[in-house]
Amino acid sequence: METVYDWVTVAVFAGLAVLFLQRSSEDRPRDKIVHYLPPALGCAVSNYLGNEGYMLPAVxxxxxxxxxxYFVLKPFDRASEEGD
Structure with a gap:
């Protein structure tokens, strides 16, 4: 881990993994595993672009x-948790 892109994308991916594990343990999971594919690929592409020197596309x-x-997976949505 040499660049800021490595650190940022690994942190985002780790948060994504924690969100997936937390939600997959619910009685009725509100997400499917395929919903986590775009942000996981986004982390990989962003890291690649940053490491290749393409700063603006990486950011x-x-x-x-x-x-x-934030908008699709809604990690801070407490309303759906209170209804259960």
Whole structure:
């Protein structure tokens, strides 16, 4: 792990893995495993672009990946947890 892209993408991926493990242990999981594929690929592509020197595309991909996680996977959505 040599670049900032390595650290950021690994941190985002680790958070994604924790979210998946937490949600997969629910009685009725609200996500499918395929929903986690785009952000996982986004982390990989962003890391690759950053390591190859493409700073703006790498940052854009990282922001897009985090937006997908926030708007599609909704990690901070407490309303659906309270209804159960």
């Amino acid at each position: 854009g991909m990282t922001v897009a990946t985090m937006a997908y996680i």
